[in-house]
Amino acid sequence: MVRRELTVVANRLPVRRKGDEWISSPGGLVTALKPVLKDSGSWVGWSGDSEHYEPFIHDGISVIPVHLDQRDLDEHYAGFSNATLWPLYHHAVREPVFDAQWWDRHVDVNRRMAEAAASTAPKDSLVWVHDYHLQLVPSELRRLRPDLRIGFFLHIPFPPHELFQRLPRRRELIDGLLGSDVVGFQTDGDADNFRRAAHAAGRSGPTDLVATDGRIVVVDAFPISIDVAASQDLAEDPATHARAARIRADLGNPDVVFLGVDRLDYTKGIDVRLEAFGQLLESGALGRSDVVFVQIAVPSRETVEDYREARERVEQLVGQLNGTYGRIGHPVVHYVHRELPFDVLVSMYQMGDVMVVTPFADGMNLVAKEFVVSRDNDEGVLVLSEFAGAASELDDVAILVNPYDPEAMTSALARAATLSLEDRVARMSRARTTVVANDVHDWSAGFLNRLKGETTLRELK
Ligand code: ADQ
Numbered sequence: 001m002v003r004r005e006l007t008v009v010a011n012r013l014p015v016r017r018k019g020d021e022w023i024s025s026p027g028g029l030v031t032a033l034k035p036v037l038k039d040s041g042s043w044v045g046w047s048g049d050s051e052h053y054e055p056f057i058h059d060g061i062s063v064i065p066v067h068l069d070q071r072d073l074d075e076h077y078a079g080f081s082n083a084t085l086w087p088l089y090h091h092a093v094r095e096p097v098f099d100a101q102w103w104d105r106h107v108d109v110n111r112r113m114a115e116a117a118a119s120t121a122p123k124d125s126l127v128w129v130h131d132y133h134l135q136l137v138p139s140e141l142r143r144l145r146p147d148l149r150i151g152f153f154l155h156i157p158f159p160p161h162e163l164f165q166r167l168p169r170r171r172e173l174i175d176g177l178l179g180s181d182v183v184g185f186q187t188d189g190d191a192d193n194f195r196r197a198a199h200a201a202g203r204s205g206p207t208d209l210v211a212t213d214g215r216i217v218v219v220d221a222f223p224i225s226i227d228v229a230a231s232q233d234l235a236e237d238p239a240t241h242a243r244a245a246r247i248r249a250d251l252g253n254p255d256v257v258f259l260g261v262d263r264l265d266y267t268k269g270i271d272v273r274l275e276a277f278g279q280l281l282e283s284g285a286l287g288r289s290d291v292v293f294v295q296i297a298v299p300s301r302e303t304v305e306d307y308r309e310a311r312e313r314v315e316q317l318v319g320q321l322n323g324t325y326g327r328i329g330h331p332v333v334h335y336v337h338r339e340l341p342f343d344v345l346v347s348m349y350q351m352g353d354v355m356v357v358t359p360f361a362d363g364m365n366l367v368a369k370e371f372v373v374s375r376d377n378d379e380g381v382l383v384l385s386e387f388a389g390a391a392s393e394l395d396d397v398a399i400l401v402n403p404y405d406p407e408a409m410t411s412a413l414a415r416a417a418t419l420s421l422e423d424r425v426a427r428m429s430r431a432r433t434t435v436v437a438n439d440v441h442d443w444s445a446g447f448l449n450r451l452k453g454e455t456t457l458r459e460l461k
Helices: 028-037 070-089 100-118 137-144 170-177 188-200 228-236 238-250 270-283 305-325 342-351 366-374 406-418 421-437 440-452
Strands: 006-012 015-018 021-024 042-046 056-058 061-066 126-130 149-153 182-185 216-221 256-263 291-298 333-336 354-357 381-385 399-401
Touching (some): 006 100, 028 042, 042 100, 070 100, 126 440, 170 188, 182 188, 182 440, 188 216, 228 238, 238 342, 256 270, 256 366, 256 406, 291 305, 305 333, 381 406, 381 421
Parallel strands (some): 006 042, 006 126, 042 061, 126 149, 182 216, 256 354, 291 333
Antiparallel strands (some): 056 061
16 A cells, blocks of 8 residues: 655755755745645655754754755756756756766765654555656665655756767666656656667566566656746736836836846746847848847755856847947846746746746746746737747747747748737637647656556556
């Protein structure tokens, strides 16, 4: 009998320190899992803080902080996770760096996370491990606690086999993941890539994956989504609309507002979209219209060199475009480099005309989905990279672009800005139906139901 208690293992805890207190961290994962964890669940992860690592209860959830010291942060987090795995898994948008010393720390942190989960999970309960930092946790946890049902979800893409092969420790990672009962990905393409990698490592069975000890491992796509009700409640609030109108007035009520909202990450294609915007201004395709670009970027991973360079590049482009096309008191790019409260983001989504989401590779991209449900007037247009996971759900409603094709990017921006009202409304209302039909609660319930189910070999045939 599988018990329903759940332990989540993730890089970060669902809470963070503010002064002397722990406060909830915002984010889709926390929102999705809180109802499932309340009163009987635990969350294991790094506290983001070097002083506090005693377990405590917060909002009915047992919080188990795992202490990471500076070397763990340098070698496991900034090093192996964010300078090796992140670029490799995002199709080598930057050159992945491999350092054997980082690997040792990475193994060590994964082992400590597994031990913390092993010592807290009740007998026969469920453990759900999240993301690329912790791919070795499932096998280590299974070794320590064979009674548990273990699930793993990868939030970022899983790379094609030819790229994955470059990784010196790829077999260890495959075996780590195959310690799970269910391995979940954002899209069918990611799940296929993983099946191929596991097959090439000699771990694959006839119908689905069978780990070396004869267990069955379910490998499937579970596309993540957003908390639709939370976005809709804010979208319907008159205060959100009033703020949107104020922001637009502050911009000088331009004819067209392009909008970008991202973590400042080199995978998000912020630079190529600004370059395309520059080309659009240069071409004069929009005639005499008054056009601006608003780019909101959350600071991210600033200890990693490639991220510092990405920020410099973006800021240089903002300066260049304003220098060339702006007038005194009328910049063409408005750039904000900080985190904004979610209600302000929803106002941003409402005041923009064209949402520009152009990653080179992205697991899903929640910004695209947040934009869709924040528009209650159905008038926005979404320009979306073919390489975002969200494109597999929104391909017939967004204007799809290849971020590697500068001319196509420029014409996609021009087309989006001039789409007829009828076309805009038709696309957005279909997009809303799609996003509303699979919200983040459906996602977590879908995954956990698969994890609870005993899959037999007979079912697989
Ligand atoms: P991220 O790479 O962080 O997530 P994304 O899915 O777009 O990318 O989520 C970003 C979140 O940050 C959104 O919820 C957005 O509202 C918020 N945000 C963005 N800019 C902000 C700002 N300036 N201030 C405050 N909040 C801001 C990873 C993967 C994605 C995958 C998610 C979930 O890279 O592909 O969709 O996990 O699985």
